[in-house]
Amino acid sequence: MVYEAGCWRGMEHFLNSEWRLAAEAFLKLAETEPENLTHLTNAAYAQLKRSMYRRSIKLCDQVLKADKLCLRAYCIIAEAYVGMKKTSKAKKKLLEGLKAVESGNGSAPIDAMVVLQMRNALEEMESAGPDSKPKADHVPRAPSKKPAATA
Secondary structure: OHHHHHHHHHHHHHHOOOHHHHHHHHHHHHHHOOOOHHHHHHHHHHHHHOOOHHHHHHHHHHHHHHOOOOHHHHHHHHHHHHHOOOHHHHHHHHHHHHHHHHHOOOOOOOOHHHHHHHHHHHHHHHHHOOOOOOOHHHOOOOOOOOOOOOO
8 A cells, every 4th residue: 555655646746747756756666666667767757857867867777777678768868868968878878779679688568659769769860960959859758747657
C-alpha cells in the first residue's frame, strides 16, 4: 500500500507539473523498488523538466547500466544534451540507443514507434548541420503529461 501511495503521489505531482516533488517521489520509490527502472526514468524526466540536465543524465545512465534497451532513457539523455546545447552528444546518444536495439541485448520490449522517432530525430539533426541551433523538438520526448505506468 505504501508503494501505491508513493506512485500515485509521484504521478499527481507529475500531472501538475510539480517537477521537483515528482522527482523526489519517484526517487523515493526507486529506493524501495530498485528493480523497477520506470521510477528512475520518471525521476529523470522530472529533472529534465526542471532543466537539471546533468542529474537527468546521471539517472538515465543508471537505468542503462541495468538495461541497455531502455529507449526512454536514451531519449531523455538526448533531450538533456539538446537543452545543454550539445547537439553532437545528443546525436551520439541516439545512435547508441539505435545500436543497442540492433544488437538486441536488453530486457525491455522494443517500441517500434520510438525507434522510428529516434531515427527521424537523427536525420533532422544531421540535415540541420553542426552549427545550427538545436531544437528540443528534434528529440523524441518522453510523455509530458504523465509518467510511464508502473507494474
